[in-house]
Amino acid sequence: MNKQDLIDAVAASTGETKASTAAAIDAIFETVLRTVSHGDIVQLIGFGSFSTGARAERSGRNPSTGEAITILAAKTVKFTAGKAFKDAVNA
Missing domain, CATH: 1.10.287 (Helix Hairpins)
Structure with a gap:
């Protein structure tokens, strides 16, 4: 949809x-x-919650060259499904 x-x-x-x-x-x-x-949380009872999270800086590798790189810290989006949503999906 x-x-x-x-x-x-x-x-x-x-x-x-x-x-x-x-x-x-x-x-x-x-x-x-x-x-x-x-930075606030939107909580829709029965559906779920939308919030932000933090991802720390980490090291990685460039897949084409194999060179070590630093991946910068970033904010992430999180969704946690509510009980009614989970029950509807699993029914």
Whole structure:
């Protein structure tokens, strides 16, 4: 399912127009993105939690030359599935 499929499904389920549904979904995505990028956690009970994590600097190898390189530290995005989500997937 892509974003347009999601918009179509939600619009059909709620009876709203596709334009208003798209605006609502865009607003939700933007709010989650903005909140998580500021270091806060977005927790949707039953669905899951979005948060950030930290990856430390580490050493690696260039696969084409075999040369040792340093991979810089970076922030990562984490999603932890909620119980209801896990149960729905495993049912």
